[in-house]
Amino acid sequence: MSQNGSNSKEDLGDCQFVIWIANSGLGNRMITITSAFVYALLTDRILLLDHSGTDVNGLYCEPFPGTSWLLPENYDYNWINDMTWENKHKLGLYLQENGTANVTIPNPIPNNYIFINLMHDYDDYDKRFFCNRIQKQVRNVPILYWRSNNYAVPGLHFDHEFHRELDLMFPERDTMFHHMIRYLFRPSNVMWGPILRFRQPYLRSAHRQVGLQLRILESNVSASVVADQLLACVLEKSLLPKQMKTAPEDTLHNSRQGTTAVVVASLDMVYYEKLRNYYLDFPAEGDDYIAVHSPSKEEYQQYGFDHDKKAWADIYLLSLSDELVTSPWSTFGYVAHGLAGKTPWMLTKTPSGELALETFQAQGHCNRGVSLEPCFHAPPELDCEGHGIGQDPKTILPFIRPCEDVVGGVKIM
Template sequence: MSLFELNSCWQLHSCFYVMPFFFLLSLINALVGPETVYDQRSLVSDSSEWSLFEQSFPEKLREQFGSCKSIKDEGERGVCELLAATHTQASTAQGNGGSPEDPPTFTDSCPYRKEGGPDLYLHASQRTPHLQSLLDSYSRMHTRCVSSEYSKLKDIYLRKLTPECRYIVWSCTFGLGNRLMSLISTFLYAILSQRVLLVENAEWESLFCEPFLGSSWIVPAGFSLKDDESPSFAQFYDLGCGSDTQRHPECSSNVLSVVFSGTTKSSEHRFLVCPSAIASVRNVAILNFQNSNQHFAVGFFLNPVLRPVLETLFPKHNVFHLLSHFLLNPTRPVWEKVKNFHAMHLLNSTRRIGVQLRESKGEYRDYYDMASPLCIKSKSGLCPIELAEAKERMKKDPNFVASNSQDYISVYVSSLAGDHFTQLNTSMRKIEQETGQQFRIFTQGSDGEQLEDVGHLQKALLDIWMLSLSDVLMTSHMSTFGYTAQGLAGITPYHLKPWPDNPCWLSVSSDPCFHFGPKKVRCPKDKFTMRNPLKEVNYMCSCPDLPNTGLQLAES
């Protein structure tokens, strides 16, 4: 974590560092009873009170864990077990035959990947070898499971067939930003639990290429869980299901519903936080992630069993960034527009600024027109030496900006209200005269309201992608649209606010905010209570734009 991030979190009362008062912790533990007062440095595997990480895997997937036992580092040992379990799951799926280690032989038909779309990201982070190995192994597992059971998913749902693999069906009817945050979070859980991720959204194939070559991530035709009324995870967990001693009828459910939204209760947050939660659902064939609209991936870092593994896979805590660049690849119609916009406006610019102004109903709020140019002027990295030289030349030649300057700064504007583009364009002409810099402002146009047909969703995706190619990003308060752009970009954004003396502030991370995260969660089965997430994890912060309920991972 950088010094700036530390200072920002401290000022927001968001991040706190656990001091090594082991005696005091022991005393508190004795006073409050049998529940564990968790210190993040304690080794879960050394305590009999904690569910071991390996217990989260179905028994048939633990065959190759022996070679991992000698690894001392807890996180690396967990990753070793993840890889072994994923490999074993791929082996048990018959698929097309052959070894699960066989290299892919499928032709990539996605133009975005083939034509270097990912290479446009100048600030992208590289995946760790651990994460890359796990994604490769997961892809083989996904392909083999789909090849083996894809056409039989309805029979699995109706309990007519015992599956070889386990599944997650994801669907969401919220806005595109919410959908992408929810999908990436669900994908993280799919990786951690060796489950095949399938998407139930009719328009998804018009937005994104197939991420798993030679396979499919779209639910089979004629299959749907949108009207499924299976029990929720909380109901299942409260009944003690998942253990061999329970025989309640609902414990035999083949499908469980999992939802994270603004109304999710702490009983459902146990899915994220409680060590025994992932183990309790390990034998459930299908998890139905329906209408989750949050970046709930943040919550898994509050789980003391999962945390060491997640820290090994994501040492910078940029979960959305690393997973989105694997899973999300725009289809040809979107990619062609991204490519053309980039060549015309971004390729030759000296700096790229993205401005995203959230107007959910197309309503026009003029305070953005004051904040945006002030933030650009003060936070876009204009070099003082260059500015001084430009002003000297302007004294000699008032037309210096218009006639002589070959360099320019591009500004991409995304908003449902078109008046913002007009106003910002006017404001930037004044700033050009003040700074000697040349700005070129562009947009793809404004629809006036949020629409959900394929054409408008593709336009929204183009907006997200163009914003994500920025060097400097300025976004609206609480905007999930902006969150996804910053996550793709891998850069920490500035949040705009209507104060002339301080028009924007730097956030703490490129990873999106979990708007309605866990606060206090009791895990009686694990003898553990998470009382305050900000004290459990030293890089967990309150969201700067929603501090009362939001949680965010600060990057290191």
């Protein structure tokens, strides 16, 4: 494959590729690699990963024995950085140039590649990627560059041919992400050390583990309100026991035998401290001691191998839980529950200010998710004929329903 985008058919041979371009945090990267892989399976393409500035090669094992899913080291990564909105090889721009009524791409395609833009703010032309008539044209384009921060698999069902194939591959539709993410992502050798050094001393002897993942993505929500919400959630749903303020204190000779371990993963320590103090201040109902742990203490989102290592270890440790509570909107949480194979309890989106009490009374502090699958945050209003009137993504297929956490998002049930 040439490095500067001028790929000749002779260079490429019979192979066709999807080249995934790295973007956003670890959770986003894992859901988009998974989406690109499913697309590659459906279209007989080879998936290759851009690993410039990311740690794909350090954090995960290679999933396919005897070969590599990484682009070669000497690839021209600067050139990949041009895959942005303005790139003239963007699918949406080709469709736009050719007019709304005539939804076609040039044939043959210049330089044998197209840039597929599936970022959350992609336009109506880019969204036609999910139309069968566009897929038929894209089928013969040797290289597709894939930049996304979306879990796009629900949208692939909108193409009836993909839908048929997907149903054959994954008869239980809502376990697809779980199977794919477990297949693709295994901690690398350098990751097992930090994972084991936390798991063995802190978690292994507990007979039950509860994972709590806290991530606030809105600027107007206070962490202390979410900390109260979290505690109310785990008590309301009986995920953890209540304090017994009037009970006798525990003594050295009491009858408690076991431990329930709680893993709190968050950038902010306030949640860990809230839970830990709650169980240190008074004895808990039941027969267990409640041990609250936080594997990392990052404070704010940081980049680079050492930080990604901690994030991956946190996700993996969460995924070993018997029960999980995750945060709305967060792909970090989606990956943890996908790996765990557990439908999570999802915190209700926290309203700002005084509305909180009313909202929690009406909706609960958290609720069981509708399925194990991640939410497709920005699904297309499907307009395959280019009439400018799109179809509501919630009404296209009966098993694609609104997400519990993102207004306008859809997920597979």
